[in-house]
Every structure is written in C-alpha cells, then in structure tokens.
Amino acid sequence: MSIQYGRVVSLILLERFGPVVEKVGTYLFQYGTVPLLYIKKHTDLPISKVKEALCILIKYRLVTFTPNRNENVANYTLQHERVLLMLRYAKYINLIKKKFGTECELIMEELLQRSYWTASELILKVIERLKKDHNKNVTILALREKIFSLLAAQYLIRLPYSMEDKPVPSLVIKETEQFSPPTIDFKQIALVQSNKAPVDSLPDQGVYWTVNFDRFHQDMRDKLIVNAFIKKFDENAGEFVRLLLQQMYIRTQPWAEVSNPVPIVEIRDLVRKQATHQHLLAFFDQYVNVLEQDSSKLIRQSGEAGGGSFQIFLKETFTQFAWETVEQIVLEKFDTKAARIFRLVKSKQYIEPDQIQQLAMIPAKEAKRLSYQLLEENFLQVQDLKKSTSNGPNKSFTLFYTNLDQIVRMTLELCYKTLFNIMTRKNHERLVHKRIIDKKQRVDTIIMGMRAQGAADEQLSDIEEMITPPEREILQKIDVIMKKLNTVELEVDETIFLLQMYLIYQ
Amino acid sequence: MSQATSSNSEEISNEDRLLELAKAKPEGISNENIKQAIPNLPLEELALIINKCLKNGSLELFKTKDKLLYKYKDSSKKPAIRGADNEEKVVFKIIEEAGNKGIWIRDIRFKSNLNMTQLNKVLKSLETKKIIKAVKSVSASKKKVYMLYDLEADSSVTGGAWYQDQDFESEFVDVLSQQCCRYLRQKWEDANSMGGGPLLARNRSYATAQDVHKFISELGISKISLSVDDIESILYTVVLDNNAERIVATNGSFLYRAVNKFMQTPGIVTTTCGVCPIASRCADTGFINPKVCNYFTEWLE
Known part of the structure; x- marks a missing residue:
C-alpha cells in the first residue's frame, strides 16, 4: 500500500475499464x-x-461490499491485490493450456473475461468459439467433462450467493458447495443452442463459477520451487521435488509453512510407475541423500519409519529464494564486489567495516565506498555502538547488518514503480503514434470488409498501399517496442510473485 | 660472552659457572640453586657477580612468590644497545616487547612517559644505529609502527601476500579468485561427467585448499609464493560470490565445491528501471519521468 502501488492500480483500471471506473477505483484505493x-x-x-x-x-470482483451500521447502505472496499492480478491473466491462461489443452484454455479465457458465468452458458460460448476460431466440433459432453476436471482440480470455484433478502446482501457459500459439480442438462443446452429455448431455462441458472486464483498461485509456487531445484541440481532432483510437493497436498494444507512428513516409499513408487526418469529411479537413494544433505536444508528427514519420511520447509525455501533474488539484484545493480559484501554481511549478521575489507578481499577504499553505497540505497543497515565514557574520539563501533524484510518490501516497491513506468511508456508510445496506429486500424477494417465482400486481390493491395513505407517502418518499430514492454511486464510480475510469496510466509 | 675485565681469574670462572647454570635452566635459578651448584662461593662475591651480570644484561631478575629468580638472557641481541643511554634502553625494551606486530609512536610515548621531542630524538638515533626500523602499516597509510631491525613484519602490518607497498593488489586477488572458481567448476564438471550417481559426483567434486593451492602454484600466475592460508581466504571470496559452498570435513579443515544458484536472474533487473541509478528520483511528473527516460529509449531501440 503505497502511492506507487496506487498509481499502478489506477493505470490498470484505466487501461481496462476507462476513466470513470479508474476515478472511482482510485478514490476507493485512497x-x-x-x-x-x-x-x-x-x-x-x-x-x-x-x-x-x-x-x-463488483462484477469483476475488484470491489466488495459490506452492510453499513445502517443496514440499508453498503460500504465499498477495493480489492487492490485483485486489480494487480489482472496483469497475470495471460499467465493463468497459459498454465491451463499447458495442463488441460485448448478447450480448457478457452473456458478459462471466457471466464476471466466475464469474471463469472454459469457452466451451461460457458459450454455454449466455448462451443461457438471453437467452431469459429479453430474449426473444431466438440460435444457438450466433452466440454462438461473438461469443466468437471477443472472443478475437481479446484481451478474453478463457485461464487458466493446471497441467502436472505436484504437491501445489502451478505454473500455466503458453504464449503461443501465450493467445488461440487453443477447439474448440466444436455438436452436443454442443445435446445438453447439451436435457439429453441430461452437461456434462463437452463437448470443451473444462478450457479455461477469463477476463477480460483489461489489454486493458480499454488501451481505457480510449485513450479517456481521445482525450477529452482532443477537449476541448482538437475532434472531428476527437480522431478523428486515435484513429486514431493504433489504428495504433500494429500496430507498438508496448501499454504502450510512446513509440509507434513511424506514417506519416501510413496515417491519411489511414483517414480517407478511414471518410468520417465530412469536415472532418478536408479539413484533414488543417492538423490534423497544429496537433497537432504545440501547446505540449503530445505528438505529434511523427519522419521526413520518405513524407509524414512521427508518434509519440505516452504517458508525457509522462500526465505532463501528471496535472499538469492535480492543478492542477484545487488549483483546487477552494483556489481560483483558489492554483492560479495552484501553476502558477507548477511552471513556474519553483524560486521565491522574493517572485517569487511579483510574477508571480502577488497581494497579498503573500495570496500568503504561500496558498503556505504549499499547503505545509501538501503540494502545495508548500520548500527552504532557508543561507549559511554567518552574520552578519546575512537570509542564507537559501527556495525553493518541487513534486514531482508525491509529489502524485500523496498524491492517490491521498485517493481511497482517499474510496472508503472512500463505502462506509462506504453501509453505514451501509443499516444505519440496515434495517427498512424489509427490509420492502420482503419485500413485493416476496410480490407476485412472488402475481403468479406469478395474483392479482387488487386483492389486489396491498392488499399494496403495507403500505408506508406515509412509509416510501415514506424508501425513495425512500435510493434517491437510493445512486444518488448509486454514481455518485461510479465518478467517483472514474476519477481513480484516471488517476493509476495516470501511475504505470505512471513 | 661477557667481556667484562676482571683481575681475578677465579671470579671469571665463577661467573661462567653461574651463567652456565642459568643457561641450563631457562625458567630461572634461585639463590638456593646457586648455592647447591657452587657451594664454596662466598655470598659477597656472589652478590658482586650477579650485580655485574645484571648490569651488562646477561642476567635478568624476576620475583615470584617472594623468591628471587635469575634468568639467563641471550646477549647476542645486546651489543646493539650497548653504549646507549637510559631513555634509549627503555624505548628499546618497549619496542622489543611489541615483537613483529610493531608499536605505534603514541603507544611508546604513553608507555615510556617521555615527551614527544625527546622520544623523536631517541627513535631517530635508534633508527640510524639500525637497531629498530619503521614500517608503514597497511591499515592506515599514515601510521608508522616501530619494530626491531631484524624482524620480519607481521602479515597484519604488511597485509600479507595481497599488498605491495601498502597497495592492495585487487587485480591479483580477482585473477586468483577466478582461477579458484574455475578449478572448482572444472572439478565439478569432471565429477559429473564421470557418472556413477549424484552422491558420488558430489563427493568427487569437493576440493581441499591444498588441492587448489597445488593447482594455483602449478599455474604459475603468482610471482610470490602463496600459503595454503592465503588460498583459503581467496576461496572464501569464491564462497561469498555464491559460486561455491564450504563445508567442514571430519578432520576440521574446510572442503570447497562449486555449486549452482537456485534462482535465475530476477525479472526486475532485466528492465532498465531495476538497475536504474536514479530510480528514486523518477516520478510521473518532473524532469525524470518514464515518458522521456533516456534509458528506456536506448533500450527500446
């Protein structure tokens, strides 16, 4: 919650909903x-x-309401984290596509666009789109199975509804209802499809489904951990961790700090059944050993029974990841030697300036410059110890230390600022080249219209030539710029996700 | 040895016997010891001999538990200080005590209670006689420390292998650090390519400081000879750079091994803002703003 954060939120609202919504949203944020x-x-x-x-x-679940003390009036609250999640939509869709295929991707896309919908209507829409965009015919039954599998995996969640009739309803939902599949009547859907029955005759009217972001974040978290282990060790170790996390869900709350012990035999059986990682199976015990004895101590043995069981320490995992991320940021920002000093201070907790230059093997002057530069940028902190008897000038000690929490929050701020800058720049580039972009759009629509009317190729190329070569060049340049900015936006979001994970576990 | 002139040859032999006795017992001899060893020596004569020895510095007097002890002192260091006055002796003693760490002029002044000008004179005279020398300390370039002329300065004063004339050779350290890192990585890669499971590969990839020392010596990049301890401190910088990890072996020494990082370069530093030196001054209004940002423009081109 900062000014910078608020600005990002306003920009997102402006981009997606226009100035009026943005004004209301910004006011609610403040x-x-x-x-x-x-x-x-x-x-x-x-x-x-x-x-x-x-x-x-409210429709996009960005604002929630609660009854005031006067029960006829509602109080509105902006869910600012949700606003920020809008930047991540592309990632969610991609994740679903990889895991469940194109049909589910379309389901998710529609749902994210409309925020919530009934299952039957969703099926109708997706069938229509599949036919139009992909030239694919899918049966209602197949799509129903897809939706049910998404539900079973808890990527969808039922929207809370109001039970009583009040001016300001409070929305509730029973826990058992959250993921229980709705009744889907094929015949009725088929009738609606051929326009023989009205939409509200569908049996699941009023049962709305929405996207369960939490579930996506679990997936993203797991992916992050597995990738980290792959990077540090190898594919096989990554696979081991993936299975460990998968087995963890059976016994543990998804956001627990430490997983409950998972018997190693289970994982071994899974590896054997999968038969994809022969190397892991052949050296299974060794991999377990190496992971357990690693200095990071993220996976630890908890019991000997039944060949041993293991726990993964998620909180510590993310603390370590956050440290490494911050170290890398220091490395990129201030170069190797500063990163060395930073890590030294981290490992010693409190350290005197003299020791820094000795242990980090950096010339005195440079060590001093770098450590005070880090101090200036708030990556290091200083603690002064003064001796009370003040005879002689040299009686106070200066100790350097770091505070990860504070650095993480600071970096997060920088990420928001970066997002803001990227978006502002994007808007600015668009504004500068508005004339050409508009022209291009006009030409495109004309061409589309003419093609639909069956115009000759010659006519089409005539119209295409309305955009002059220099204009074409500029358009290409803008295209490259936008692509670059969009990629970077997603990359920054990855850092935000990691740092947020760290804060969640704190 | 003692070149004291004496008319009495017996006295000399007594003196020699006394000194022999003291030499044999480095922890010191008492009056009883002397009596046992040289029984027929009259007390007055003994007192005379001891006083003489004390004066020329071949014996030292100590007092423990109300008992007087005489200790033999090697007078090979002595000749230099001969002919010096009392102040010089006092200062010499203070400097001698400081050993190869040296002592700062201020501390000498406090210990000796001499005033500045007098002390300066004494130090100068001792220096010209080549009894003591001044060494510049690396920790503070203006600070001079004094020590005996024939002593080799301690590494804390000279800074060890990494200093040349008070200058830290950072390029040298960098090169060494790179080579150490390369060696560990090579060893790690070799271990991995040998196969035989991850545990074996890991155990094979550990290297001791001795191994690295040998590698560095054979490379011949260093003109001066480095000790294993020097290599340890270089290896520690590799550990600090997060390119290696250090564990304690069963015999208490350290083992080093190249490791990978968990994280890739975070997304934030791939943007210009993540590494921007003036990010804190950037806002949506004012001279520094994203619309006109030069870093952005350069990067987008």
Whole structure:
C-alpha cells in the first residue's frame, strides 16, 4: 500500500475499464472502505456513473461490499491485490493450456473475461468459439467433462450467493458447495443452442463459477520451487521435488509453512510407475541423500519409519529464494564486489567495516565506498555502538547488518514503480503514434470488409498501399517496442510473485 | 660472552659457572640453586657477580612468590644497545616487547612517559644505529609502527601476500579468485561427467585448499609464493560470490565445491528501471519521468 502501488492500480483500471471506473477505483484505493455517497461527493461524478462504475468493479470482483451500521447502505472496499492480478491473466491462461489443452484454455479465457458465468452458458460460448476460431466440433459432453476436471482440480470455484433478502446482501457459500459439480442438462443446452429455448431455462441458472486464483498461485509456487531445484541440481532432483510437493497436498494444507512428513516409499513408487526418469529411479537413494544433505536444508528427514519420511520447509525455501533474488539484484545493480559484501554481511549478521575489507578481499577504499553505497540505497543497515565514557574520539563501533524484510518490501516497491513506468511508456508510445496506429486500424477494417465482400486481390493491395513505407517502418518499430514492454511486464510480475510469496510466509 | 675485565681469574670462572647454570635452566635459578651448584662461593662475591651480570644484561631478575629468580638472557641481541643511554634502553625494551606486530609512536610515548621531542630524538638515533626500523602499516597509510631491525613484519602490518607497498593488489586477488572458481567448476564438471550417481559426483567434486593451492602454484600466475592460508581466504571470496559452498570435513579443515544458484536472474533487473541509478528520483511528473527516460529509449531501440 503505497502511492506507487496506487498509481499502478489506477493505470490498470484505466487501461481496462476507462476513466470513470479508474476515478472511482482510485478514490476507493485512497480512502479505503466508504459508502456510495462519499464516492459521489469526492469524485464529482453523477450518481448514475458512480453506480455504473461500482457495478463493473463488483462484477469483476475488484470491489466488495459490506452492510453499513445502517443496514440499508453498503460500504465499498477495493480489492487492490485483485486489480494487480489482472496483469497475470495471460499467465493463468497459459498454465491451463499447458495442463488441460485448448478447450480448457478457452473456458478459462471466457471466464476471466466475464469474471463469472454459469457452466451451461460457458459450454455454449466455448462451443461457438471453437467452431469459429479453430474449426473444431466438440460435444457438450466433452466440454462438461473438461469443466468437471477443472472443478475437481479446484481451478474453478463457485461464487458466493446471497441467502436472505436484504437491501445489502451478505454473500455466503458453504464449503461443501465450493467445488461440487453443477447439474448440466444436455438436452436443454442443445435446445438453447439451436435457439429453441430461452437461456434462463437452463437448470443451473444462478450457479455461477469463477476463477480460483489461489489454486493458480499454488501451481505457480510449485513450479517456481521445482525450477529452482532443477537449476541448482538437475532434472531428476527437480522431478523428486515435484513429486514431493504433489504428495504433500494429500496430507498438508496448501499454504502450510512446513509440509507434513511424506514417506519416501510413496515417491519411489511414483517414480517407478511414471518410468520417465530412469536415472532418478536408479539413484533414488543417492538423490534423497544429496537433497537432504545440501547446505540449503530445505528438505529434511523427519522419521526413520518405513524407509524414512521427508518434509519440505516452504517458508525457509522462500526465505532463501528471496535472499538469492535480492543478492542477484545487488549483483546487477552494483556489481560483483558489492554483492560479495552484501553476502558477507548477511552471513556474519553483524560486521565491522574493517572485517569487511579483510574477508571480502577488497581494497579498503573500495570496500568503504561500496558498503556505504549499499547503505545509501538501503540494502545495508548500520548500527552504532557508543561507549559511554567518552574520552578519546575512537570509542564507537559501527556495525553493518541487513534486514531482508525491509529489502524485500523496498524491492517490491521498485517493481511497482517499474510496472508503472512500463505502462506509462506504453501509453505514451501509443499516444505519440496515434495517427498512424489509427490509420492502420482503419485500413485493416476496410480490407476485412472488402475481403468479406469478395474483392479482387488487386483492389486489396491498392488499399494496403495507403500505408506508406515509412509509416510501415514506424508501425513495425512500435510493434517491437510493445512486444518488448509486454514481455518485461510479465518478467517483472514474476519477481513480484516471488517476493509476495516470501511475504505470505512471513 | 661477557667481556667484562676482571683481575681475578677465579671470579671469571665463577661467573661462567653461574651463567652456565642459568643457561641450563631457562625458567630461572634461585639463590638456593646457586648455592647447591657452587657451594664454596662466598655470598659477597656472589652478590658482586650477579650485580655485574645484571648490569651488562646477561642476567635478568624476576620475583615470584617472594623468591628471587635469575634468568639467563641471550646477549647476542645486546651489543646493539650497548653504549646507549637510559631513555634509549627503555624505548628499546618497549619496542622489543611489541615483537613483529610493531608499536605505534603514541603507544611508546604513553608507555615510556617521555615527551614527544625527546622520544623523536631517541627513535631517530635508534633508527640510524639500525637497531629498530619503521614500517608503514597497511591499515592506515599514515601510521608508522616501530619494530626491531631484524624482524620480519607481521602479515597484519604488511597485509600479507595481497599488498605491495601498502597497495592492495585487487587485480591479483580477482585473477586468483577466478582461477579458484574455475578449478572448482572444472572439478565439478569432471565429477559429473564421470557418472556413477549424484552422491558420488558430489563427493568427487569437493576440493581441499591444498588441492587448489597445488593447482594455483602449478599455474604459475603468482610471482610470490602463496600459503595454503592465503588460498583459503581467496576461496572464501569464491564462497561469498555464491559460486561455491564450504563445508567442514571430519578432520576440521574446510572442503570447497562449486555449486549452482537456485534462482535465475530476477525479472526486475532485466528492465532498465531495476538497475536504474536514479530510480528514486523518477516520478510521473518532473524532469525524470518514464515518458522521456533516456534509458528506456536506448533500450527500446
């Protein structure tokens, strides 16, 4: 929660919902939980506009409401983390595509675009899109299975609904209902499909499904851990950790700090059944040994029974990942020697400047410069110890230390700032070249229209030539710039995700 | 040895016997010891001999538990200080005690209670006689420490192998660090390519400081000879760079091994903002803003 963070949130809202929603969202971000009239008063928008904006925000689950003390009035709160998640949508869709295939990708895409929907309508829409975009015919039954498998894996979750009839309803849902599959009537869907029955005749009207972001984050977290182990050790060790995490879910709450012990025999059996990692199977005990004895101590043996059982320490894992990330940032920002000093201070906890130059083997002057530079950028902290009897000037000690929590928060701020900068730059580039982009769009629509009418190739190329070569060049350049900025945006989001994971476990 | 002139030859022999006795017992001799060894020596004569020895410095007087002890002192160091006055002797003694670590002029002044000008004179005269020398300390370039002329300065004063004339040779250290890292990595790669399971590969990839020392010596990149301890401290920098890990072996020495990092380069530093030196001054208004940012422009081209 900072000004920088607020700016990113406003920019995202502006980009996706337009200026009115952005104004309302920004106000809610700044003032927290407030009723409708306050928003109207401070944003100077007509009440209908404010209502509309709130409706949109509530629909996309970006704003939640609770009854005021006067139960006829609602208080609105902006869910700012959710706003930030909008940047991650592409990643969610990609993840589903890899795991469940194209049909599920489309289901997820539709759901993310509409925020929530009934299963039947979702099926109808996806069938239509598959036919149109991919020229593929899928049966209702097949899609139903897809939705059920997504539900079973908890990627979808049922939206809370209101039980009682009040001016400000409180939305609730029973835990058992969250993932229980809805009734889907094929015949009725088929009738609706051929326009023989109205949409509201479907049996699952009012049972809305939405995306369970938490489940995605678990997947992303696991992927992160597995990738880290692959990088540090090898494919096989990564596979071992993947299976360990998979088995962890059977016994442990997904966000527990430490997994419950997982019997090693189970994992061995899984490896044998999979038969994909022969090397891992052949040297299974050795891999277990190496992982357990590694100095990072992230996987530890907890019991001897039944060939031993192992725990993975998720909190420590992310603490270590955060350290490494911060170290890398120091490395990139200030170069090797500063990173060396940073790691030295980390390993010694408290250290005197003299010791730094000795142990890090850096000339006195440079060591001093670097450590104070790190201090200036808040990567290091200083503790002064003063002796009370003050005869003589040289009676106080200066000790360097680090505070990971604070560095992580600081880096997170920098990430938000970077996001803001990237988005601002994107908008700026678009604005500068607005004329050409608009022209291109106009030409494109004309060509599309003419092609639909069956125009000759010659005519088409005539119109295409309306964009001059220099303009084409500029368009290409903008394209490259946008691609670059978009990739970087996703990469920054990865860092944000990792740092947020660290903060979650704190 | 003692060149004291004496008319009495018997006295000389007594003196020699006394010194022999003291030499044999480095922890010191008492009056009783002397009486046993040289029974027919009259007390007055003994007192005379001891006083003479004490004066020329071949014996030292100690007092433990109300008992007087005489210790033999090698007078081979002595000749230099002969002919010096009392101040010089005192200062000499203080400097001698400081050993090869040397002593700072301020500390000499405090210990000797001499004033500055007098002390300067004494030090200068001792220096010209080549009894003591001044060595510049690396920890503070202006600070001079004094020590006996024939002593080799301690590595804490000269900075050890890494210093040349008070200058830290950082290129030298960098090169060594790189080579150490290369050696560990090579060993690690060899171990991995040999096969035989991850445990075996890991155990094979450990190297002791002695191994690395041998490798570095054979490379011949160092003109001066490095000790194993020097290599240990170089290896520690490799550990600090997160390119290796260090474990304690069963015999208490360290083992080193090249390791990989968990994390890839984080996304934030692939952007210009992540490494921007003026990021803290950047905002959406003002001179430094993302719309006109030069770093962005350069990177996007």
